[in-house]
Amino acid sequence: MNVKKIDRSRKFGENSYSALFSEIANQLSEMSNGKIVLLSDKDFKQISFFESIINVLMFPINKAEDIMKIREKSRIMLNGSATEKKIGKIILCISELTTNVLKHAKKGNYELLLEKDKRILVWVSDKGNGINIDLLERAFFEKGFSTKKSLGYGMKIILSYSDKIYINTDNTGTSIVLEFLL
Amino acid sequence: MNFKIDIVEGKQDLELVFNGDLDMNTIKMLRDYKDKLKDHSGIVINLDNLDFIDSTGIKGFITFIESLTKQNKTVKVKNIKPEINEIFELLDIYEMVGKGIFDL
Numbered sequence: 185m186n187v188k189k190i191d192r193s194r195k196f197g198e199n200s201y202s203a204l205f206s207e208i209a210n211q212l213s214e215m216s217n218g219k220i221v222l223l224s225d226k227d228f229k230q231i232s233f234f235e236s237i238i239n240v241l242m243f244p245i246n247k248a249e250d251i252m253k254i255r256e257k258s259r260i261m262l263n264g265s266a267t268e269k270k271i272g273k274i275i276l277c278i279s280e281l282t283t284n285v286l287k288h289a290k291k292g293n294y295e296l297l298l299e300k301d302k303r304i305l306v307w308v309s310d311k312g313n314g315i316n317i318d319l320l321e322r323a324f325f326e327k328g329f330s331t332k333k334s335l336g337y338g339m340k341i342i343l344s345y346s347d348k349i350y351i352n353t354d355n356t357g358t359s360i361v362l363e364f365l366l
Numbered sequence: 367m368n369f370k371i372d373i374v375e376g377k378q379d380l381e382l383v384f385n386g387d388l389d390m391n392t393i394k395m396l397r398d399y400k401d402k403l404k405d406h407s408g409i410v411i412n413l414d415n416l417d418f419i420d421s422t423g424i425k426g427f428i429t430f431i432e433s434l435t436k437q438n439k440t441v442k443v444k445n446i447k448p449e450i451n452e453i454f455e456l457l458d459i460y461e462m463v464g465k466g467i468f469d470l
Contacts, residue, residue, distance in 0.1 A: 248391035252368070255387075255418065272449050279420040283390045327458075337421040337457050344456060 208317050215325060216343065221350045222317065228352035233361060234299045241296040245285045245308070254282055258296050265298055266366055273345040274304060274364055280338040281308045281360060287332050288312055289358070304364040306346075311357040320351070369395055379408035379442075387418040393426025400433050409434055414445035421457065428463055444469035 209222040223231070241261050243254050255275050262271050278296070285292035289312025297305040315323075322329045323339045330336030342349060348363035369392035374381040380403060386392070403409065411431075419427065434441050446454065446468065454460060460468060 248389075251389055251391060252387055269449070275418070276420055276453065279389055279418075279422075283420065283422050286390065337424075341421060341453075341456065 205317065208320065212320060212324070215321065216349075219343065219346070219348055220320075220324065221348065222320070223350060223352045225352060225354070228350065228359065231350065233305055233350075233363070234297060234303070236299060237297055238300040239296075239298040241294075243294045245282050245292045245294050245310075248286060251279055251282045251286070254294050255279055261296060261298060262304065265300065265304065266364075270364070274306065277342045277345050277362055278306055280341050281306060281362070284308075284338050285310045285312075288315075301366055303347075303366055306362040306364075307359065309357065309359040314355045314358055315351070315353040317353065368392060371395070371399055375406075376410075378406070379410050380406035381410045381412055383412045383415060385415040385417075388416065388423030388427060389418070389420050390422045393423055396426050396430040400430060403434075403439075406439070408440045409442070411441065411443045412445050413443060413447065413450060416447070416450060419450060419453065424453070424457065424459060428459070431463060431467070441467050442469055443467055 205222070205224065212220040212222055239261055241257055243250065243257065245251075245254070255278060258278055259271065259275060262274065265271070266274070278294075282292075282294055285294075285308050289310035292308055292310030292312070295305075295307040297307065299305070316331075319329075319331065323336075324343050325340075326336075327340075328336040342362060345364075346362040347365045348361075350359075350361040350363070352359045369384070369386040369388060372383040372385060374383060382399070388396075431441050431443075
């Protein structure tokens with residue numbers, strides 16, 4: 185499916201885009217029981233994701249081989265912080281998000297943050313063209329929806345396995361933060 | 367671990383033992399193996415040593431299975447680990463591919 189990226193703020197005027205943004209943010213929140221949080225730049229920057237950090241892992245996402253390296257290093261860092269099963273689910277989410285960065289934005293950054301006994305944060309960011317927020321609902325809830333040649337299940341997986349999904353996206357890039365409570 | 371397929375030749379069937387991780391980086395190896403298979407009408411895919419698969423790996427896996435069935439080979443998939451089974455169920459893979467080929 186070929187999706188043309190429209191800069192909605194230009195087409196509709198800033199107020200209309202803001203209204204559209206709020207509408208979609210509310211819809212996503214409702215449909216996911218508050219799990220999906222779509223944030224503007226300002227709100228995203230203001231969020232304090234953690235109180236104290238024990239461990240941080242950073243890795244660039246440049247090529248397909250990086251995805252496996254990221255999984256391996258993440259596994260090592262998360263060892264013992266949660267059950268094997270839970271870590272497995274987190275690793276799967278990590279693989280989905282980092283793959284999406286490569287598929288949609290060619291490259292980006294990966295960060296794993298561990299707040300001991302509290303939460304695990306998976307943070308991926310890129311400087312791609314952004315996610316068309318009109319399509320977010322379909323990406324999460326429609327079986328097999330994708331704008332690339334793929335199974336279209338990446339978002340469904342992260343929705344199933346994470347406790348919170350923070351999304352900040354526009355035509356300068358995208359940040360997604362997954363929160364897993366311990 | 368990367369990805370590797372061990373081939374075990376049986377009398378009738380050819381067994382492909384998957385080892386390692388199937389993701390965006392390794393699914394291309396499936397494409398290479400597609401053409402290497404000899405004239406065995408039956409293929410058994412053994413997932414006992416498959417350590418990891420994500421949705422991109424699953425897509426490649428399904429495409430691989432479909433390419434085999436298009437060649438009129440019978441395909442069976444066995445030894446699915448619980449974690450792999452869970453994601454197959456989450457993504458309705460059994461419905462998508464057809465339950466018949468999975469040894470559950």
